[in-house]
Amino acid sequence: MIAATLAADGLDVIVVEASEYFNESDFSNLDLDAYAKMYWRGGSNPTADGNVSIMAGTTLGGGTTINWMNCLRTRDGVRAEWANAGLEGVDGPDYDAHLDAVLERISANDACSDLNGPHQRMKEGTEKLGWSFKTIVRNTDRETYSPDNAGYVGFGDRSGSKQSGTKTYLADAAAKGARFLVRTRVAKVLTDGGAASGIEATQIHPDGTTTAVTIRAPRVVVACGSLESPALLLRSGIGGAAVGENLHLHPCARRSSASTPRTSVPGGARRRRRSATSSPTPATATATSSSPASTRPP
Ligand SMILES: Cc1cc2nc3c(=O)[nH]c(=O)nc-3n(C[C@H](O)[C@H](O)[C@H](O)COP(=O)(O)OP(=O)(O)OC[C@H]3O[C@@H](n4cnc5c(N)ncnc54)[C@H](O)[C@@H]3O)c2cc1C
Numbered sequence: 083m084i085a086a087t088l089a090a091d092g093l094d095v096i097v098v099e100a101s102e103y104f105n106e107s108d109f110s111n112l113d114l115d116a117y118a119k120m121y122w123r124g125g126s127n128p129t130a131d132g133n134v135s136i137m138a139g140t141t142l143g144g145g146t147t148i149n150w151m152n153c154l155r156t157r158d159g160v161r162a163e164w165a166n167a168g169l170e171g172v173d174g175p176d177y178d179a180h181l182d183a184v185l186e187r188i189s190a191n192d193a194c195s196d197l198n199g200p201h202q203r204m205k206e207g208t209e210k211l212g213w214s215f216k217t218i219v220r221n222t223d224r225e226t227y228s229p230d231n232a233g234y235v236g237f238g239d240r241s242g243s244k245q246s247g248t249k250t251y252l253a254d255a256a257a258k259g260a261r262f263l264v265r266t267r268v269a270k271v272l273t274d275g276g277a278a279s280g281i282e283a284t285q286i287h288p289d290g291t292t293t294a295v296t297i298r299a300p301r302v303v304v305a306c307g308s309l310e311s312p313a314l315l316l317r318s319g320i321g322g323a324a325v326g327e328n329l330h331l332h333p334c335a336r337r338s339s340a341s342t343p344r345t346s347v348p349g350g351a352r353r354r355r356r357s358a359t360s361s362p363t364p365a366t367a368t369a370t371s372s373s374p375a376s377t378r379p380p
Pocket of ligand 1: 098099100101141142144153236305307308311314
Protein backbone atom coordinates (compact mmCIF):
# COMPACT_ATOMS: atom_id res chain seq x y z
CA MET A 83 0.00 0.00 0.00
CA ILE A 84 2.91 2.30 0.76
CA ALA A 85 4.52 1.49 -2.61
CA ALA A 86 1.26 2.20 -4.46
CA THR A 87 0.70 5.47 -2.62
CA LEU A 88 4.22 6.73 -3.25
CA ALA A 89 4.24 5.63 -6.91
CA ALA A 90 0.86 7.31 -7.48
CA ASP A 91 2.37 10.44 -5.98
CA GLY A 92 5.06 10.42 -8.66
CA LEU A 93 7.97 9.01 -6.71
CA ASP A 94 10.36 6.51 -8.28
CA VAL A 95 9.73 3.39 -6.19
CA ILE A 96 11.69 0.15 -5.94
CA VAL A 97 10.13 -2.66 -3.90
CA VAL A 98 12.75 -5.09 -2.59
CA GLU A 99 11.49 -8.51 -1.51
CA ALA A 100 13.53 -11.36 -0.05
CA SER A 101 11.25 -13.98 -1.53
CA GLU A 102 9.69 -14.61 -4.92
CA TYR A 103 6.69 -13.55 -6.99
CA PHE A 104 4.20 -16.40 -6.79
CA ASN A 105 0.90 -16.64 -8.64
CA GLU A 106 -1.84 -19.19 -9.28
CA SER A 107 0.40 -21.43 -11.39
CA ASP A 108 2.76 -21.86 -8.40
CA PHE A 109 0.14 -22.94 -5.85
CA SER A 110 0.22 -26.72 -5.45
CA ASN A 111 -2.35 -26.86 -2.60
CA LEU A 112 0.18 -29.01 -0.75
CA ASP A 113 1.11 -27.93 2.76
CA LEU A 114 4.80 -28.91 2.77
CA ASP A 115 5.45 -27.26 -0.57
CA ALA A 116 3.64 -24.08 0.51
CA TYR A 117 5.41 -23.87 3.88
CA ALA A 118 8.81 -24.37 2.26
CA LYS A 119 8.25 -21.76 -0.44
CA MET A 120 5.96 -19.14 1.02
CA TYR A 121 6.30 -19.19 4.84
CA TRP A 122 9.08 -17.35 6.64
CA ARG A 123 11.69 -19.93 7.67
CA GLY A 124 9.36 -22.65 6.44
CA GLY A 125 6.61 -22.29 9.07
CA SER A 126 6.43 -21.49 12.76
CA ASN A 127 8.94 -19.14 14.37
CA PRO A 128 8.95 -20.02 18.06
CA THR A 129 10.48 -18.03 20.88
CA ALA A 130 13.55 -19.62 22.50
CA ASP A 131 11.37 -21.16 25.21
CA GLY A 132 8.83 -22.41 22.67
CA ASN A 133 5.93 -20.68 24.40
CA VAL A 134 4.97 -18.35 21.56
CA SER A 135 5.09 -19.16 17.89
CA ILE A 136 4.60 -16.70 15.06
CA MET A 137 3.92 -17.49 11.42
CA ALA A 138 4.55 -15.08 8.57
CA GLY A 139 4.39 -15.22 4.80
CA THR A 140 7.39 -14.66 2.56
CA THR A 141 6.33 -13.75 -0.97
CA LEU A 142 6.08 -10.63 -3.05
CA GLY A 143 3.02 -9.35 -1.19
CA GLY A 144 4.14 -10.89 2.10
CA GLY A 145 1.53 -12.75 4.12
CA THR A 146 -1.31 -11.56 1.91
CA THR A 147 -0.54 -14.36 -0.58
CA ILE A 148 -1.09 -17.12 1.95
CA ASN A 149 -3.25 -15.61 4.68
CA TRP A 150 -6.83 -16.56 5.48
CA MET A 151 -8.31 -13.25 4.28
CA ASN A 152 -10.35 -12.39 7.38
CA CYS A 153 -10.74 -8.62 7.23
CA LEU A 154 -11.37 -7.43 10.77
CA ARG A 155 -11.72 -3.73 11.49
CA THR A 156 -9.33 -2.84 14.29
CA ARG A 157 -11.35 -2.84 17.51
CA ASP A 158 -11.75 0.34 19.53
CA GLY A 159 -9.95 -1.16 22.55
CA VAL A 160 -6.91 -1.99 20.43
CA ARG A 161 -6.91 1.44 18.83
CA ALA A 162 -7.01 3.04 22.28
CA GLU A 163 -4.10 0.86 23.37
CA TRP A 164 -2.06 1.93 20.31
CA ALA A 165 -2.91 5.57 20.96
CA ASN A 166 -1.77 5.19 24.57
CA ALA A 167 1.49 3.70 23.30
CA GLY A 168 2.09 6.88 21.30
CA LEU A 169 0.83 6.14 17.79
CA GLU A 170 -0.87 9.20 16.32
CA GLY A 171 -4.11 9.23 14.33
CA VAL A 172 -5.30 5.73 15.18
CA ASP A 173 -8.18 6.57 17.52
CA GLY A 174 -10.06 9.12 15.42
CA PRO A 175 -12.35 9.21 12.37
CA ASP A 176 -9.44 9.55 9.91
CA TYR A 177 -8.40 6.03 10.75
CA ASP A 178 -11.89 4.75 9.92
CA ALA A 179 -11.66 6.44 6.54
CA HIS A 180 -8.34 4.65 5.90
CA LEU A 181 -9.87 1.32 6.91
CA ASP A 182 -12.81 1.93 4.56
CA ALA A 183 -10.46 2.77 1.68
CA VAL A 184 -8.36 -0.37 2.20
CA LEU A 185 -11.39 -2.66 2.58
CA GLU A 186 -12.83 -1.27 -0.63
CA ARG A 187 -9.56 -1.67 -2.58
CA ILE A 188 -9.19 -5.31 -1.50
CA SER A 189 -12.88 -6.07 -2.24
CA ALA A 190 -13.74 -7.11 1.31
CA ASN A 191 -17.20 -8.65 1.42
CA ASP A 192 -19.16 -11.29 3.33
CA ALA A 193 -20.77 -12.92 0.30
CA CYS A 194 -18.01 -15.52 -0.18
CA SER A 195 -17.64 -16.75 3.39
CA ASP A 196 -19.34 -20.14 3.32
CA LEU A 197 -20.07 -21.89 6.57
CA ASN A 198 -18.78 -25.44 6.80
CA GLY A 199 -20.34 -28.05 9.10
CA PRO A 200 -18.64 -26.95 12.34
CA HIS A 201 -19.34 -23.27 11.54
CA GLN A 202 -22.99 -24.11 10.98
CA ARG A 203 -23.22 -25.95 14.32
CA MET A 204 -21.56 -22.99 16.03
CA LYS A 205 -24.07 -20.63 14.45
CA GLU A 206 -26.95 -22.80 15.69
CA GLY A 207 -25.39 -22.90 19.15
CA THR A 208 -25.01 -19.13 19.36
CA GLU A 209 -28.61 -18.68 18.24
CA LYS A 210 -29.83 -21.02 20.98
CA LEU A 211 -27.76 -19.19 23.58
CA GLY A 212 -28.81 -15.76 22.33
CA TRP A 213 -25.21 -14.84 21.50
CA SER A 214 -24.26 -12.73 18.51
CA PHE A 215 -22.99 -14.37 15.32
CA LYS A 216 -21.49 -12.53 12.37
CA THR A 217 -20.24 -13.83 9.06
CA ILE A 218 -16.65 -12.81 8.46
CA VAL A 219 -15.73 -10.30 5.79
CA ARG A 220 -12.95 -11.46 3.44
CA ASN A 221 -10.97 -9.98 0.55
CA THR A 222 -12.32 -12.14 -2.24
CA ASP A 223 -13.46 -11.29 -5.74
CA ARG A 224 -17.11 -12.41 -5.90
CA GLU A 225 -16.97 -13.22 -9.61
CA THR A 226 -14.11 -15.72 -9.41
CA TYR A 227 -14.61 -17.10 -5.89
CA SER A 228 -14.60 -20.89 -5.77
CA PRO A 229 -15.83 -22.71 -2.64
CA ASP A 230 -13.85 -25.77 -3.77
CA ASN A 231 -10.64 -23.89 -3.13
CA ALA A 232 -11.68 -22.22 0.13
CA GLY A 233 -9.94 -24.77 2.36
CA TYR A 234 -6.58 -24.26 0.66
CA VAL A 235 -6.14 -20.47 0.64
CA GLY A 236 -3.42 -20.77 3.29
CA PHE A 237 -1.28 -22.30 0.54
CA GLY A 238 -2.12 -19.60 -2.02
CA ASP A 239 -5.40 -19.25 -3.88
CA ARG A 240 -5.46 -21.20 -7.14
CA SER A 241 -8.77 -19.65 -8.14
CA GLY A 242 -7.14 -16.22 -8.21
CA SER A 243 -10.06 -14.66 -6.33
CA LYS A 244 -8.01 -13.73 -3.26
CA GLN A 245 -7.35 -10.01 -3.47
CA SER A 246 -3.78 -10.24 -2.20
CA GLY A 247 -1.11 -7.55 -2.25
CA THR A 248 0.08 -8.51 -5.72
CA LYS A 249 -3.47 -8.29 -7.10
CA THR A 250 -4.21 -4.92 -5.50
CA TYR A 251 -1.68 -2.44 -4.16
CA LEU A 252 1.44 -3.90 -5.78
CA ALA A 253 -0.42 -4.06 -9.12
CA ASP A 254 -1.35 -0.40 -8.60
CA ALA A 255 2.29 0.40 -7.84
CA ALA A 256 3.44 -1.45 -10.98
CA ALA A 257 0.90 0.45 -13.09
CA LYS A 258 2.49 3.67 -11.86
CA GLY A 259 5.99 2.58 -12.75
CA ALA A 260 7.24 0.98 -9.53
CA ARG A 261 10.00 -1.58 -10.02
CA PHE A 262 10.37 -4.86 -8.15
CA LEU A 263 13.45 -6.76 -7.07
CA VAL A 264 12.57 -10.24 -5.84
CA ARG A 265 14.82 -12.89 -4.23
CA THR A 266 16.67 -9.89 -2.80
CA ARG A 267 17.25 -9.84 0.94
CA VAL A 268 18.12 -6.50 2.47
CA ALA A 269 21.07 -6.84 4.82
CA LYS A 270 21.36 -3.26 5.91
CA VAL A 271 19.80 0.19 5.68
CA LEU A 272 22.54 2.62 4.64
CA THR A 273 22.87 5.98 6.35
CA ASP A 274 24.72 9.08 5.33
CA GLY A 275 25.26 12.02 7.61
CA GLY A 276 22.56 10.78 9.95
CA ALA A 277 19.94 10.17 7.25
CA ALA A 278 18.81 6.97 5.56
CA SER A 279 20.38 6.89 2.11
CA GLY A 280 19.69 3.46 0.66
CA ILE A 281 20.07 -0.26 1.22
CA GLU A 282 22.54 -3.08 0.77
CA ALA A 283 21.10 -6.44 -0.23
CA THR A 284 21.91 -9.79 -1.76
CA GLN A 285 19.94 -11.14 -4.71
CA ILE A 286 19.80 -14.92 -5.08
CA HIS A 287 19.30 -16.10 -8.65
CA PRO A 288 17.35 -19.25 -9.59
CA ASP A 289 20.64 -21.08 -10.29
CA GLY A 290 21.81 -20.34 -6.75
CA THR A 291 24.40 -17.69 -7.58
CA THR A 292 24.21 -14.37 -5.81
CA THR A 293 24.63 -10.71 -6.68
CA ALA A 294 25.35 -7.97 -4.19
CA VAL A 295 22.94 -5.08 -4.70
CA THR A 296 23.24 -1.50 -3.54
CA ILE A 297 20.37 0.95 -4.00
CA ARG A 298 20.95 4.60 -3.25
CA ALA A 299 17.68 6.33 -2.43
CA PRO A 300 16.68 9.53 -0.65
CA ARG A 301 14.03 7.68 1.34
CA VAL A 302 13.79 4.18 2.73
CA VAL A 303 10.62 2.49 3.98
CA VAL A 304 11.21 -0.52 6.21
CA ALA A 305 8.19 -2.82 5.93
CA CYS A 306 9.46 -6.37 6.25
CA GLY A 307 6.98 -7.59 8.81
CA SER A 308 6.85 -7.63 12.59
CA LEU A 309 9.65 -10.20 12.90
CA GLU A 310 12.15 -8.79 10.45
CA SER A 311 11.61 -5.02 10.55
CA PRO A 312 13.11 -4.69 14.04
CA ALA A 313 15.81 -7.21 13.09
CA LEU A 314 16.82 -5.18 10.04
CA LEU A 315 17.14 -2.02 12.08
CA LEU A 316 19.26 -3.80 14.66
CA ARG A 317 21.48 -5.25 11.90
CA SER A 318 21.82 -1.76 10.47
CA GLY A 319 22.90 -0.40 13.84
CA ILE A 320 20.22 2.25 13.64
CA GLY A 321 19.30 3.99 16.85
CA GLY A 322 16.38 5.82 15.30
CA ALA A 323 16.78 9.49 16.14
CA ALA A 324 20.01 9.81 14.17
CA VAL A 325 18.30 8.73 10.97
CA GLY A 326 15.78 11.54 10.93
CA GLU A 327 12.78 11.71 8.69
CA ASN A 328 14.16 9.85 5.67
CA LEU A 329 13.48 6.51 7.29
CA HIS A 330 9.90 5.37 7.67
CA LEU A 331 9.29 2.47 9.96
CA HIS A 332 6.88 -0.38 10.20
CA PRO A 333 5.03 0.34 13.48
CA CYS A 334 6.39 -2.88 15.00
CA ALA A 335 9.94 -1.64 14.56
CA ARG A 336 9.39 1.37 16.72
CA ARG A 337 10.17 -0.05 20.11
CA SER A 338 13.32 -1.80 18.98
CA SER A 339 15.13 1.47 18.45
CA ALA A 340 17.44 2.67 21.16
CA SER A 341 15.77 6.06 21.08
CA THR A 342 12.38 6.83 19.61
CA PRO A 343 12.69 7.69 15.92
CA ARG A 344 10.39 10.02 14.13
CA THR A 345 7.90 7.61 12.59
CA SER A 346 5.51 8.43 9.83
CA VAL A 347 3.39 6.94 7.09
CA PRO A 348 3.47 8.08 3.47
CA GLY A 349 0.29 10.13 3.79
CA GLY A 350 1.98 12.21 6.43
CA ALA A 351 5.40 12.28 4.82
CA ARG A 352 6.69 15.32 3.03
CA ARG A 353 6.13 14.39 -0.58
CA ARG A 354 8.58 14.98 -3.37
CA ARG A 355 7.80 14.88 -7.04
CA ARG A 356 9.99 12.67 -9.18
CA SER A 357 13.08 14.64 -10.03
CA ALA A 358 16.73 14.16 -10.75
CA THR A 359 17.56 14.69 -7.12
CA SER A 360 14.84 12.52 -5.64
CA SER A 361 15.05 9.52 -7.98
CA PRO A 362 17.04 6.67 -6.56
CA THR A 363 19.88 5.43 -8.67
CA PRO A 364 18.78 2.15 -10.26
CA ALA A 365 19.93 -0.93 -8.40
CA THR A 366 23.59 -1.43 -9.09
CA ALA A 367 25.23 -4.83 -9.10
CA THR A 368 28.42 -4.37 -7.17
CA ALA A 369 29.73 -7.92 -6.91
CA THR A 370 28.86 -11.38 -8.12
CA SER A 371 29.51 -14.64 -6.38
CA SER A 372 29.10 -18.06 -7.91
CA SER A 373 28.38 -19.74 -4.62
CA PRO A 374 25.05 -21.57 -4.65
CA ALA A 375 22.62 -20.41 -2.01
CA SER A 376 19.20 -21.43 -0.88
CA THR A 377 16.37 -19.35 -2.33
CA ARG A 378 14.66 -19.47 1.03
CA PRO A 379 15.56 -16.68 3.42
CA PRO A 380 17.68 -17.97 6.30
C1 LIG B 1 -1.11 -18.35 7.77
C2 LIG B 1 -1.50 -16.92 8.03
C3 LIG B 1 -2.84 -16.56 8.05
C4 LIG B 1 -3.23 -15.24 8.28
N1 LIG B 1 -4.56 -14.89 8.24
C5 LIG B 1 -4.92 -13.59 8.38
C6 LIG B 1 -6.29 -13.19 8.24
O1 LIG B 1 -7.17 -14.00 7.98
N2 LIG B 1 -6.59 -11.88 8.39
C7 LIG B 1 -5.61 -10.94 8.67
O2 LIG B 1 -5.93 -9.75 8.79
N3 LIG B 1 -4.32 -11.29 8.80
C8 LIG B 1 -3.95 -12.58 8.65
N4 LIG B 1 -2.63 -12.93 8.74
C9 LIG B 1 -1.67 -11.89 9.07
C10 LIG B 1 -1.34 -10.97 7.89
O3 LIG B 1 -1.09 -11.72 6.72
C11 LIG B 1 -0.13 -10.13 8.30
O4 LIG B 1 -0.47 -9.39 9.45
C12 LIG B 1 0.30 -9.18 7.21
O5 LIG B 1 0.61 -9.84 6.02
C13 LIG B 1 1.52 -8.38 7.71
O6 LIG B 1 1.90 -7.51 6.70
P1 LIG B 1 3.31 -6.83 6.71
O7 LIG B 1 3.41 -6.03 5.46
O8 LIG B 1 3.50 -6.16 8.01
O9 LIG B 1 4.41 -7.98 6.68
P2 LIG B 1 4.48 -9.37 5.91
O10 LIG B 1 3.21 -9.68 5.21
O11 LIG B 1 5.05 -10.35 6.87
O12 LIG B 1 5.54 -9.07 4.74
C14 LIG B 1 6.89 -8.87 5.03
C15 LIG B 1 7.69 -9.22 3.76
O13 LIG B 1 9.02 -8.75 3.96
C16 LIG B 1 9.92 -9.71 3.44
N5 LIG B 1 11.20 -9.53 4.12
C17 LIG B 1 11.51 -9.82 5.41
N6 LIG B 1 12.79 -9.49 5.68
C18 LIG B 1 13.28 -8.97 4.52
C19 LIG B 1 14.55 -8.44 4.17
N7 LIG B 1 15.57 -8.35 5.04
N8 LIG B 1 14.73 -8.01 2.90
C20 LIG B 1 13.71 -8.07 1.99
N9 LIG B 1 12.48 -8.56 2.28
C21 LIG B 1 12.27 -9.00 3.54
C22 LIG B 1 9.26 -11.06 3.74
O14 LIG B 1 9.75 -12.03 2.84
C23 LIG B 1 7.78 -10.73 3.52
O15 LIG B 1 7.39 -11.00 2.19
C24 LIG B 1 -2.23 -14.25 8.53
C25 LIG B 1 -0.87 -14.60 8.51
C26 LIG B 1 -0.51 -15.93 8.26
C27 LIG B 1 0.96 -16.28 8.25
